[in-house]
Amino acid sequence: MERQEIFQRIGTVIGESAHEDVDWATATEETTIESFGFDSLAVLDLLFDLEGEFGVEISAEEILNIRTLGELVTFLEGRLRR
Amino acid sequence: MRWVVPPLALGLIRLLDWSWRYQEFHRERLESCLSSSRPLVAGFLHGRTFALLRSMSRPRNGRWLSMCSKSLDGDAMARIEERLGFEVVRGSSGTDGLQAIVDLIKRVRRDPGLGSCLAVDGSRGPRGRVQGGIISLAQRTGGVLLPITASAKPAYIFSRAWDRTLLPLPFARVTIVYGEAMEVPERLTSVQFAALVTELETRMLALQAEADGYSGQGDPLPVRSS
Numbered sequence: 596m597e598r599q600e601i602f603q604r605i606g607t608v609i610g611e612s613a614h615e616d617v618d619w620a621t622a623t624e625e626t627t628i629e630s631f632g633f634d635s636l637a638v639l640d641l642l643f644d645l646e647g648e649f650g651v652e653i654s655a656e657e658i659l660n661i662r663t664l665g666e667l668v669t670f671l672e673g674r675l676r677r
Numbered sequence: 678m679r680w681v682v683p684p685l686a687l688g689l690i691r692l693l694d695w696s697w698r699y700q701e702f703h704r705e706r707l708e709s710c711l712s713s714s715r716p717l718v719a720g721f722l723h724g725r726t727f728a729l730l731r732s733m734s735r736p737r738n739g740r741w742l743s744m745c746s747k748s749l750d751g752d753a754m755a756r757i758e759e760r761l762g763f764e765v766v767r768g769s770s771g772t773d774g775l776q777a778i779v780d781l782i783k784r785v786r787r788d789p790g791l792g793s794c795l796a797v798d799g800s801r802g803p804r805g806r807v808q809g810g811i812i813s814l815a816q817r818t819g820g821v822l823l824p825i826t827a828s829a830k831p832a833y834i835f836s837r838a839w840d841r842t843l844l845p846l847p848f849a850r851v852t853i854v855y856g857e858a859m860e861v862p863e864r865l866t867s868v869q870f871a872a873l874v875t876e877l878e879t880r881m882l883a884l885q886a887e888a889d890g891y892s893g894q895g896d897p898l899p900v901r902s903s
Contacts, residue, residue, distance in 0.1 A: 655775035
């Protein structure tokens with residue numbers, strides 16, 4: 596899966612998972628996940644929704660260690676290659 | 678010690694349980710939840726664990742998944758709960774706690790007949806203050822949250838423990854009270870999430886007061902939200 600496609604699908608997931616309105620049009624790979632309002636519990640929604648969207652397993656530690664959208668894309672690229 | 682304490686503690690719990698007389702209030706609320714196909718999340722106050730443990734381990738009261746902290750105390754508690762028939766996931770606060778919630782959710786999804794039970798005030802409190810993890814758990818496992826509590830008389834209260842653990846004494850009357858089930862939608866805004874936390878806290882404190890009223894057990898420091 597191409598990096599850009601992963602990025603766009605992440606946008607769809609974040610739009611559904613976030614507890615607040617999301618402005619994806621301005622998001623870049625440097626945008627932090629925290630900027631979408633994901634605190635330590637709300638990130639659970641993101642974890643499960645990403646697992647559902649990409650068909651991968653993600654641990655709590657892994658999702659908490661990912662800071663930016665770029666890091667998330669890289670992580671999912673690696674997970675999808677397995 | 679870690680190999681000796683759990684069997685001794687388990688023996689003590691079973692012996693005490695043999696002597697206790699139980700009375701239940703609003704049991705139909707539990708039975709209504711158990712008879713539905715939706716997985717159930719039971720919430721209780723950490724300090725009332727001992728009074729609830731044996732009762733909840735009985736087959737007629739469902740099959741339960743619980744969480745114990747990754748500490749020496751948690752090791753002992755996990756062994757005791759496993760011997761009583763609970764399935765135990767380890768974790769408490771921080772990343773460990775979050776992973777434990779994830780593990781609970783995934784385990785319940787694999788076996789929807791398994792309920793999960795969690796202390797609403799966590800493993801460290803403050804006493805009576807609802808932590809959000811139980812709401813997240815209910816969100817992702819079917820959306821039904823049942824507050825449960827217990828009281829007993831006579832009982833010893835560990836006043837120095839953060840949760841003021843209540844241990845029913847031999848031949849105590851143990852009172853179990855089931856609250857009204859709460860629906861927890863899968864999707865919540867942060868405002869809705871916070872409102873549910875507050876609602877659960879209010880219900881738990883009222884339920885505890887009700888249970889203490891039935892049992893006649895007053896705590897010099899009753900549970901109140903700080």
